Amino acid sequence: MEAHNSTQLETLVHQQLRECSPVFLALADPIRQDIIMMLTKHDSLNVAQIVERSPMSRSAISHHLKILRQAKLVTSTKIATEIYYSLDIEGPVQLLKDFLATTDRIIEMKTDGAE
Template structure:
């Protein structure tokens, strides 16, 4: 494997680890169906507790997959997958170029 591909793999590792969790997958898919949702909205569609949802949203925010918009006392969460998708596309391109 080429050095660039390996470096990109390492760069994507936190994203892969984050996406391994089925609960976070569910949250991402739910958010993909809506412009923005509150923690309470997400909790209504989940078997997880509100604190658990908040924890998963925090992890998703840290990796740049979700952003939060504060409106009054409510926080609305929405997807921001652009950078993650670009990183994965770059990885696939490098693997295709260097490994196939």
């Protein structure tokens, strides 16, 4: 029975790891980390405002914002001709929490089984 539960948890954690991969990818880059930190200090910023606060070009910032959007760490809203970006991390944070909780359960099961 316990081996069955362990296999189910390992399958679940593998699926969760795949779901977290875009978040890990997005968070791995220092420029994207800087953009996230900028957005923690402001409700929203457009590309020009982010470029003003960064050494990167407009096209580079746009590329990084695309990756952050794909990871669902930021959302975009068009106002007139400008697109504003806002931090929206609740979903990705929950994915990471779920992954860590499942990993903890696997570790606990293996530790309990070793005794």
